[in-house]
Amino acid sequence: MSPPTDARTLAWAYLSQVALGPCAPLVELAAAVGPEAAADAVRTADLPEVLRTRTEARRHLDTAERDLDRLLRLGGRLLTPDDEDWPAWKLLAFDGIESRRDREAAVPLALWTLGAASVAELTDRAIGVVGTRAATGYGEHVTTQFVDDLAGAGWTVVSGAAYGIDGVAHRAALAAGAPTVAVLACGLDRAYPAGHARLLRDVADTGLVLSEYPLGTTPARHRFLARNRLVAGLSDAVLVVEAGARSGARNTAAWAARLGRPVLAVPGPVTSAASVGCHRMIREGTAQLVARAADVIESAGPVAVGDDESGPVRRLDVLSATEARVYEALPTAGPVAVRALSESSGLPLAAVRGALPALELEGLVGQDDTGWFRRT
Amino acid sequence: MSPPTDARTLAWAYLSQVALGPCAPLVELAAAVGPEAAADAVRTADLPEVLRTRTEARRHLDTAERDLDRLLRLGGRLLTPDDEDWPAWKLLAFDGIESRRDREAAVPLALWTLGAASVAELTDRAIGVVGTRAATGYGEHVTTQFVDDLAGAGWTVVSGAAYGIDGVAHRAALAAGAPTVAVLACGLDRAYPAGHARLLRDVADTGLVLSEYPLGTTPARHRFLARNRLVAGLSDAVLVVEAGARSGARNTAAWAARLGRPVLAVPGPVTSAASVGCHRMIREGTAQLVARAADVIESAGPVAVGDDESGPVRRLDVLSATEARVYEALPTAGPVAVRALSESSGLPLAAVRGALPALELEGLVGQDDTGWFRRT
Numbered sequence: 001m002s003p004p005t006d007a008r009t010l011a012w013a014y015l016s017q018v019a020l021g022p023c024a025p026l027v028e029l030a031a032a033v034g035p036e037a038a039a040d041a042v043r044t045a046d047l048p049e050v051l052r053t054r055t056e057a058r059r060h061l062d063t064a065e066r067d068l069d070r071l072l073r074l075g076g077r078l079l080t081p082d083d084e085d086w087p088a089w090k091l092l093a094f095d096g097i098e099s100r101r102d103r104e105a106a107v108p109l110a111l112w113t114l115g116a117a118s119v120a121e122l123t124d125r126a127i128g129v130v131g132t133r134a135a136t137g138y139g140e141h142v143t144t145q146f147v148d149d150l151a152g153a154g155w156t157v158v159s160g161a162a163y164g165i166d167g168v169a170h171r172a173a174l175a176a177g178a179p180t181v182a183v184l185a186c187g188l189d190r191a192y193p194a195g196h197a198r199l200l201r202d203v204a205d206t207g208l209v210l211s212e213y214p215l216g217t218t219p220a221r222h223r224f225l226a227r228n229r230l231v232a233g234l235s236d237a238v239l240v241v242e243a244g245a246r247s248g249a250r251n252t253a254a255w256a257a258r259l260g261r262p263v264l265a266v267p268g269p270v271t272s273a274a275s276v277g278c279h280r281m282i283r284e285g286t287a288q289l290v291a292r293a294a295d296v297i298e299s300a301g302p303v304a305v306g307d308d309e310s311g312p313v314r315r316l317d318v319l320s321a322t323e324a325r326v327y328e329a330l331p332t333a334g335p336v337a338v339r340a341l342s343e344s345s346g347l348p349l350a351a352v353r354g355a356l357p358a359l360e361l362e363g364l365v366g367q368d369d370t371g372w373f374r375r376t
Numbered sequence: 377m378s379p380p381t382d383a384r385t386l387a388w389a390y391l392s393q394v395a396l397g398p399c400a401p402l403v404e405l406a407a408a409v410g411p412e413a414a415a416d417a418v419r420t421a422d423l424p425e426v427l428r429t430r431t432e433a434r435r436h437l438d439t440a441e442r443d444l445d446r447l448l449r450l451g452g453r454l455l456t457p458d459d460e461d462w463p464a465w466k467l468l469a470f471d472g473i474e475s476r477r478d479r480e481a482a483v484p485l486a487l488w489t490l491g492a493a494s495v496a497e498l499t500d501r502a503i504g505v506v507g508t509r510a511a512t513g514y515g516e517h518v519t520t521q522f523v524d525d526l527a528g529a530g531w532t533v534v535s536g537a538a539y540g541i542d543g544v545a546h547r548a549a550l551a552a553g554a555p556t557v558a559v560l561a562c563g564l565d566r567a568y569p570a571g572h573a574r575l576l577r578d579v580a581d582t583g584l585v586l587s588e589y590p591l592g593t594t595p596a597r598h599r600f601l602a603r604n605r606l607v608a609g610l611s612d613a614v615l616v617v618e619a620g621a622r623s624g625a626r627n628t629a630a631w632a633a634r635l636g637r638p639v640l641a642v643p644g645p646v647t648s649a650a651s652v653g654c655h656r657m658i659r660e661g662t663a664q665l666v667a668r669a670a671d672v673i674e675s676a677g678p679v680a681v682g683d684d685e686s687g688p689v690r691r692l693d694v695l696s697a698t699e700a701r702v703y704e705a706l707p708t709a710g711p712v713a714v715r716a717l718s719e720s721s722g723l724p725l726a727a728v729r730g731a732l733p734a735l736e737l738e739g740l741v742g743q744d745d746t747g748w749f750r751r752t
Contacts, residue, residue: 142646267643267655270518270667279643279667282658289665291646291655 005068011035012080012110013064017214018042018055021226024106025051067214076188079111079119087120090234093259095348108212114188115208117179126156128235130249131165131242136274139165139242142266144172149293151178158235160227161196165241170203179207185227186219228252237262237300243277250277262299263287326355327364335371381444387411388456388486389440393590394418394431397602400482401427443590452564455487455495463496466610469635471724484588490564491584493555502532504611506625507541507618512650515541515618518642520548525669527554534611536603537572541617546579555583561603562595604628613638613676619653626653638675639663702731703740711747
C-alpha cells in the first residue's frame with residue numbers, strides 16, 4: 001500500500017512529466033503561483049505564449065497519479081522544492097546564471113529518486129567526478145585513487161553512471177564505503193547503460209540514483225546535456241579525470257563554470273588521447289590542474305575566511321563558498337540590508353537570502369530592524 | 377699560431393676572470409667607461425666600495441693573455457659585448473628586472489665559447505628545454521618529440537648539458553640535424569658531467585658550447601644557478617619537461633619569469649614523481665601547460681601584431697616579442713620620442729633603443745627630428 005499522495009506532489013509530478021526536462025519559465029511560474037495553480041494553468045493552456053508553446057505537446061499527459069504509484073512500487077520517491085531535503089542551497093547557483101533567457105539553465109521542477117539517503121546531506125560537500133567513456137588504465141587508476149581519498153575526507157562523489165570514468169568513480173566510492181549520487185538522463189526504470197544495472201542498484205542501496213525525468217523516459221542526447229547540468233549543479237566542483245578532444249565531460253565542466261563552481265582537471269601523459277581534453281582546458285584556463293585529492297579539496301572546499309587563528313576561523317571552515325562570500329561581504333561593524341549585501345558580494349538576492357540563515361545558525365551573523373551584521 | 381688579441385678583448389677576459397660569474401656593478405662600470413678603463417680601475421682597486429670588496433680576492437689574477445691563448449688552442453673564442461655576434465637583444469631582458477640591487481641578475485661580462493655558429497643567430501628563436509636529471513622514459517620520449525618538432529620549425533634548443541632531460545634535448549636536436557646551444561656552469565675545458573664529454577664535442581661541432589666562466593673554473597652550486605639564468609636569458613621561453621618537487625629546472629623557470637619570458641611545462645601522469653614540479657608550477661599559475669610543440673611555439677613565438685590580414689602582418693611575424701611590443705606602443709600616426717615609447721610600452725629605455733633599429737630595418741618604422749613613427 002502506498003501512502004496517499006498530496007495534491008501538491010501530484011502537481012509537481014504532472015509539471016515534471018509535461019516539461020520533461022529543464023524549463024525555466026515553468027519553474028518561475030510554479031514558484032510564483034504554487035505548483036497546483038501552475039499545473040491548472042498548464043492543463044487549461046492559460047499561459048503566456050512561450051509556455052503555451054512549450055507545454056502544448058504534453059499537457060494532456062495527466063499521468064501523475066500513475067507515475068507516482070509506479071515510482072513508489074520501485075521504492076523511490078519524488079523530491080520537490082517543498083521538501084526539506086530539496087538541495088535548495090546547491091541549486092541557488094542557477095539563479096546566478098546571467099542569461100535568464102536560457103531556458104535550459106533552470107533548476108529541475110522535481111527529482112525522481114531511488115535510495116534512502118538525503119539529497120541535501122549527500123550533496124552538502126560533493127564533487128562531480130566525470131570523464132571519458134573510453135577511460136585508460138591510467139584514468140581508472142587515478143579516478144579510484146582520487147575518489148578513495150575524497151571519500152575518506154567526507155566528500156560525496158556525484159556522477160552520471162556512464163561507462164568509463166563515471167562508473168569507476170561510483171564503484172570507487174562504494175568500495176570506500178561512501179554513499180554516491182548517480183544522476184541519470186532517463187527514467188529511473190531504465191537502467192542506462194544496461195551494463196550498469198547492477199551498479200545502479202548498488203548506488204541506490206547506500207546513496208542515491210536520481211533523475212529529473214519521469215519513469216519511462218528514454219535517454220536522448222539533449223537529456224545527457226541536461227543531466228550534466230545537474231551533476232554540476234549538485235556539486236561544489238567538477239573534476240574531469242580524463243577527457244578526449246570532444247568528451248561530454250567538457251559539457252559538465254562548462255556547466256560548472258556557468259554556475260561559478262571550480263572546474264578541475266587531472267593531467268596525464270601528453271601522449272594519451274584520453275587526456276587531450278583535460279590538457280586543453282588547463283591550457284585555456286577553463287580548468288585548474290589538480291594532481292591529488294588534496295588539490296581538489298583545496299580548490300573546492302569550504303572557504304575559510306577571517307585572518308586570526310582563533311575560534312572563528314575554525315567555525316568558518318564549515319561554510320560553503322556562497323556563505324563565506326556573503327560573510328566576507330558584511331562590513332566589520334554595523335548592519336547592512338540584504339540588497340546591499342547582494343551588490344557587495346556580487347551574489348544574486350536569492351543566494352544571499354539563502355546563506356544568511358545558515359550564517360545565523362552558526363552564530364556568525366545577527367539581524368536587527370535595519371539589516372544583518374557580523375557577530376564578533 | 378693564434379691571431380694577436382686586442383687590448384679590449386684582453387680587458388674583457390680579465391674582467392671575466394676576476395668577476396668569475398654575474399656581477400651587475402662591474403657590467404655597469406664596463407658599460408660606462410669601457411672595458412679597458414674598467415680593467416685598470418679593478419687592477420688598481422680604484423673602485424666604489426661595493427666593487428672593491430667584490431673584486432678584492434681575484435683582481436691579481438691578470439691571466440687574460442694566457443687564458444685567451446688556451447681558449448684559442450681549444451678552438452674557442454671569447455665573445456664580448458663589442459662583438460656583432462653578442463646576443464645583445466636577447467640579454468636586454470635583464471634590464472627589465474626590477475631589483476637592480478640583485479647583483480646576480482646581470483648580463484655576463486663575456487662568453488667563452490666553443491663552436492663556429494653565431495650566438496646571436498642561434499638564439500634568435502630559441503627555447504630553453506630543461507628538466508630533471510632523473511628523467512623517466514616518458515620524459516625522454518616527450519623531450520625527443522618536442523625537440524624534434526621545434527627543430528623542424530626552426531627553433532634552437534638551449535639547455536644545460538646535464539644528465540636527464542638536458543642531455544636528451546641536446547641529443548634530439550642533433551638527431552634532427554639542428555644546431556643546439558649548451559650552457560655550462562664551469563670552464564669549457566671541464567666537460568661536465570664527464571659522461572657528456574662526447575655529447576659536448578658533438579654540440580660544438582654544429583652549434584655552441586658556452587660559459588661565462590674562464591677555462592679551469594670548476595662547477596659549483598651557485599654556478600649552476602647562474603648558468604640557469606643564462607639558459608633563460610638566451611631563450612624566448614623556457615620549457616620544463618619533467619621536474620621533481622625540488623628540481624633545478626624550477627630555478628631556470630624562475631629566471632625566465634623574472635625576465636618576462638613564458639614558462640611552459642609539460643604535464644605527465646600524476647602518479648609520476650618526475651612530473652610533480654611541472655604540475656605544481658601549472659597549478660600555481662607560474663607555468664603554462666603545453667601538450668605539444670605547437671603549444672610551445674604559440675606561447676613563445678614571435679608575436680604577430682596588427683589586425684589586417686594583408687602584407688604587414690606577415691612582416692610582423694618575424695619580430696621578437698620586445699620589437700612587437702615597441703611597435704604596438706607607437707601611435708598609428710605621428711612621431712613619438714624614445715622616452716615616451718619606453719613609458720607607453722613599459723619597456724626599459726635600452727630595450728626600446730635596441731628594438732627600434734630592427735623595426736627600421738624591417739621597414740616598419742621611421743624617424744625624423746621629433747622621434748619615431750610607424751610606416752604604413
